Amino acid sequence: MVLAFMCFLGFGSYFCYDNPAALQTQVQRDMKVNTAQFMSLYAWYSWPNVVLCFFGGFLIDRVFGIRWGTIIFSCFVCVGQVIFAVGAISNAFWLMETGRFVFGIGGESLAVAQNTYAVSWFKGKELNLVFGLQLSMARIGSTVNMNIMGWVYSRVQDLLGSTGYLTLGIALLIGGVTCIFSLICALILAYLDRRAEKILCKEQGKTGEVIKLTDVKDFSLSLWLIFIICVCYYVAVFPFIGLGKVFFIEKFKFSSQEASAINSIVYVISAPMSPVFGFLVDKVGRNITWVILAVVTTLASHIMLAFTFFNPWIAMCLLGVAYSLLACALWPMVAYVVPEHQLGTAYGFMQSIQNLGLAVISIAAGMILDSRGYLFLEIFFSACVCLSLIAVVMLYFVNLLRGGDLNWSAKKREKMQKLAVAEEKRREKIRRQNEDDLAKLQPKNDFSLRNRYLSRLGAQVLITKVFLSKGWQFSSLWKGLMFLKPLMAFNTIPVV
Structure with missing residues (x-):
């Protein structure tokens, strides 16, 4: 039962995150904004998370606690969505941007709280399965949003008898019901976790994020290359999905419903394939090889969309597979190149620059689309993926010169880990023996x-x-x- 509420905890956040993408045509028409202004709705979501990636875990661990932290961040998500909808109802685009900013404060930190609950309840049992189910539910939320919000807008339009900012605002308020549902899940989870604490003497969950900004100066070249791969890759995926619906309508003459369906296929594929690819990478190893394959596939997908009129379902399915594969192969590599006490700082910094890149590129993509059109936009996204490919090739050779541990097979990694454990035990035995020898050499007191x-x-x-x-x-x-x-x-x- 806890697992069910845990999965639905982030459903509302992921559902409402892509509300603008599902209603791009309606937002631009009803609010009378260009594409750059439209994409600022995504930028305003990312700006607070440039900083909160470092402090979200601290607030949960030291200030609020996991239960109150989850409830508070869920409230931020609900309030942000309400402000976003009210901005549309009152025809105030700046208020819509404010709502997205407040929504962003809660969104990413709520994901941290969700993971903390998972570790607290399922550590040592089915934790990998639980993370896979949470990710799948998040992608289902995004997929449902893409395919249902246009229909909701149409029903509100039929009810009011006309289009306009009032229709848009009411549709966004209806979408915000999912955030209230997630808040209810947070309250129930808090009750169950408190009950378990009393009955089982269980401590509150901790994020495990120990973040020291001074550790940044110790980051290796391999880690910085991983950061570059992450930023250059994701800025070619999420902003593209944000603008994809109109792209498919204008270039491939799809209907609004068909465009929403194909635009959401990346999330549809990611839901079942992420756990499968995670299992595959664990069994095979060769992380860098998988990342190269994912980046090359993504580049091929963008080139097909830019320069051909092939059935776009092929390119989008390839993009969905590559996106799922890269997430499973790239993020675990950080743990291989960073000491355990610096993991919190490394992952926090990686998320921070990812959000910074998304904020900047979202605005840049809107400006390119307004001035040059979709062809130049696809060339721009392809260039970003090329930078990611250059970084991953550099990572391959740097890793090769330093021992090749990032691209070891799973069997070799397991063997080297066993040797490392045996070596650690041997050193511990020698240390204890030396301590005993020193104790024998210590001067005796009168009584001894x-x-x-x-x-x-x-x-x-x-x-x-x-x-x-x-x-x-x-x-x-x-x-x-x-x-x-x-x-x-x-x-x-x-x-x-």
Whole structure:
């Protein structure tokens, strides 16, 4: 039951994130904005997460706690969506941008809270399956949004009898019901987690994010190349999906419903394929090879969309497969090149520059589309993927020169891990042996020297018992032993 509420916790956030993409034509027409202004709705979502990637985990761990943190971030998502809808109803585009900013404050941090709940409840059991199910539910939320929000807008239009900003605002308010549903899930999860804490003496979950910005200076070249791959790849996927619906309508003459369906195919494929590819990469290894394959496939997909009139379903299905594969192969590589105590900083920095790239490129993509059209926009996205390809090829050779651990097979990685564990045990054994040897060389105090001397004489146990049973002091005991020493030398005292 906890797993079900955990999966639905982020459903509303992912559903409403792509509301603008599902209603691109309606937003631009009703609010009278160009494409650059439209894409600023995505940029305003990303701006707060340039910073919150570093502090979201800290707020959950140290300030709010997992339960209150989840509820508070869910409230930010709900309030942000309401402000977004009210901005449309009042025909105030700046208010819509404010709503997206507030929505962004809660969105990414809610995902951190969702993962923390998963670790708290399922660590050591079916954790990988749980993460896969959460990701699948997130993609289902995005897919449902793409395919239903246009229909919701049409029903509101039929009810009011005309199009316009009022129709748009009401449609967005109806979409916000999913955020309220997610908030209810957060409240139920908090109750169940508190109940489990009392019954099972279970501690609240921790994010495990220990972030120190001073660690950035210690990042290796391999890690910086991974960052470049991440940014250059994702800026060619998410902004494209944000603008994709109108692209398919104008170039391929699809209907609005068909355009929504093909634009959501990336998320549809990602839902079932992400767990499958995760399992495949775990079993095979060769992370860099998989990343190269994903980037090349994505480049081929954008080139097909830009320069051909082939059935776009082929290109979009390839994009969906590549997107799922890259996520499974790229993100785990960070753990291979960064010490464990720096993982929180590395992942936080990676998400931060990813959101910065998305914010900047979203606005740039809108400006390119307004001034040059979709062909130049696709060339721009292809150029971004080419930069990602150059970075991953550089990563391959840098890794090769430094031992090739990022591209090891799964069997070799397992073997090297076993050797590392054995070496660590050997060093620990040597360290303990050295400590014991040092302890033997330490100077003895008076009591230990006397005790050692008496034990060699063989009379320690008997005489100590006799004197202590009489309640005599140690000084008296020692005097008695000195008196008996000549007798002990001739073995006249039996040894017990």
